Amino acid sequence: LGGLADDLLDGLDRLREGAASAFDPTLRLGVTGLSGAGKTVFITSLVASLLDRNRMRLLGAEAEGRIEAAMLRPQPDPDVPRFAIENHLSALAATPPRWPESTRSVSQIRVAIRFRPGSWLSGLAGPATLNLDIVDYPGEWLLDLPLIEQEYDDWAAGALAAAQSPARRAHAAGWHKALAAAEPSAPHDEAVAEALAGAYRDYLFACRQAGLSALAPGRFLMPGDLAGSPALTFAPLPRPERGARGSLYAEMHDRFDAYRRVVAKPFFRNHFARLDRQVVLIDALGAVAGGPRALADLTATMSETLAAFRHGRPGWLDRVTGARRIDRILFVASKADHLHHAQHGRLARLVEAMLAEAARRAAFRGAKTRGMAIAAIRATAEQDVTEKGKRVGLVRGTRASDGHEVAIYPGALPEDPASLLAAAGGAMPGEAPASWPDMSYATFQFAPPRWPHGEGPPHLRLDQAVEFLIGDRLE
Ligand code: GDP
Structure with missing residues (x-):
């Protein structure tokens, strides 16, 4: 009898739990x-x-x-x-x-x-x-939010201008070459579109490699299950005098709109908008x-x-x-x-x-x-060592590449790290502020x-x- 009563109680418990969880x-x-x-x-x-x-x-x-x-x-x-x-x-x-x-x-x-x-x-x-x-x-997807409200021309103009900045120009060489070879008002040709989109993607990857993070469209870097689909095969083009229907420009324009509609917007609606x-x-x-x-x-x-x-x-x-x-x-x-x-x-x-x-x-x-x-x-x-009478704080762990135990000195952040930001904000192109810390071991x-x-x-x-x-x- 005890067993039966237990089962019953158990069942009741589960029932209660189930009912409660729907309202939790x-x-x-x-x-x-x-x-x-x-x-x-x-x-x-x-x-x-x-x-x-x-x-x-x-x-x-x-x-x-x-x-x-x-x-x-x-x-x-x-x-x-x-x-x-x-x-x-x-x-x-x-x-x-x-x-x-x-x-x-x-x-x-x-x-x-x-x-x-x-x-x-x-x-x-x-x-x-x-x-x-x-x-x-992926955070890359989040950066697509402003894109949803942008027109292709505005986005393209912004992307073309950004690629001229000193931080990015060097990475854009390949893409700029592809761009120079393409004629926006010419009839659409899928091979040209793919070459442009590929070169633009390579440019974004190169920027990321260089530590830059403002890189849209997000799916170019993190395609999820969309790799190779037409919605990801577009790139910025300058607006031609005449971008007639069927032109490369018109096609890129349409694909950008499709990206906003079928990729970016559903993500924000289905996931982002529901977060607390x-x-x-x-x-x-x-x-x-x-x-x-x-x-x-x-x-x-x-x-x-x-x-x-x-x-x-x-x-x-x-x-x-x-x-x-x-x-x-x-x-x-x-x-x-x-x-x-x-x-x-x-x-x-x-x-x-x-x-x-x-x-x-x-x-x-x-x-x-x-x-x-x-x-x-x-x-x-952690490990503290004394070098030339000064105490130095090291971190010790297993090196991922070969499993060896190593202790490293990761470098030192300045006492007032806000000064780094100020220095970064004011850094002239090509010129590192004199006091920038060497943190290469921190990674x-x-x-x-x-x-x-x-x-x-x-x-x-x-x-x-x-x-x-x-x-x-x-x-
Ligand atoms: P995701 O791309 O944002 O999902 O990044 P992951 O969570 O995969 O982290 C990328 C890598 O960073 C990992 O493979 C680790 O090498 C390193 N990493 C992430 N979190 C930690 C952490 O808390 N401590 C250390 N030591 N390494 C971390």
Whole structure:
């Protein structure tokens, strides 16, 4: 009889759980950033750290012992790929451990967090559950938002002008050659269109290689499942005197419109407009290592990113049914473990200074914003050595390329990192400010660490980031 009663109770429990989960509040957290910024590692660590919370002391609800359980639940959108958490965790647990495969498209995953509310009154109602839907998408796609409202001619004029800038001109040589050989008013020829689109894409890739980040259209760099499709086979052309129907120019014009309609707009409608909170990962150390132009470019990209989140978005986006308002945005430099902790404060201040500058340029207001320096997964330990009577802070870890244990000096950020921004803003073409720090070792590739099964991954301040992002919803 006992067994039967148990089964019955069990069934009732499940029924209750099922009924409750349909009404449980959800929070949709977007995670974005340019390729290589650390999205996949961040989400993998975030999910693993919520499931096994032994290293999450700065998450208030956890510190107060109010989180009862966290579990994966089927995600609500059947047409969106699931974030491949199991694959990513097994890459990290492999021998030797490997970093997971990076983001190429949009995916999502749901973690249900059962917690006791913080206040005595709401605590009377018993435990509550928050469904945290984490949405991973390439930052490159986000930068397409301004494109949606642009006409082909304006976009093309802007792209042609940008390619003349000192930072970019050298990378545009191949594309400019293809451009000179093409006649916009001539009848459309697919081979010419492909050559132009290919050369334009190569130019964008070369710019990215050089550390530049303001690169649209986003799908050219991160095509998702659209690689090679006509919607991606276009390029900017100057407006000819006569761009008659059937001309190369007219065809490019149409494809640009198609890109806006069938690629860019649906992404914003289906994913972006439904977010409540947003993490933007930035490779701030990589940008410092890349020099003044790369840092200035990343700051400009942050400004564009903020513009996408600005209240008073384009009318069509606000009219999307169910469009929400993002009320918290966190910018994180996510590889702080590449620096000795003595420098973490400087990195955080640099991110804050970049954010302040980006917000100023975007005339941003509305959401609560913050900048932080964290390591989603900490791959290094620290080592202090004394050289010529001076203490030097090194970081030690396993070199990704050959598995050797190495200690490196990553370079030093200045005491006042805002001065870097000022220097980057004022840097004359071709001329690096005299005091620019050599941070080339800060982008060193370490292999991921091992950690005990059943524990969350080692990290730096991931719990603090999570507190900012969802802490108030666990009250
Ligand atoms: P995505 O393109 O934004 O998805 O970037 P990934 O998450 O795949 O990260 C790209 C690479 O950056 C990884 O393969 C790691 O080499 C490195 N990385 C990312 N996050 C961390 C981190 O927290 N610590 C360290 N040491 N390296 C990281």
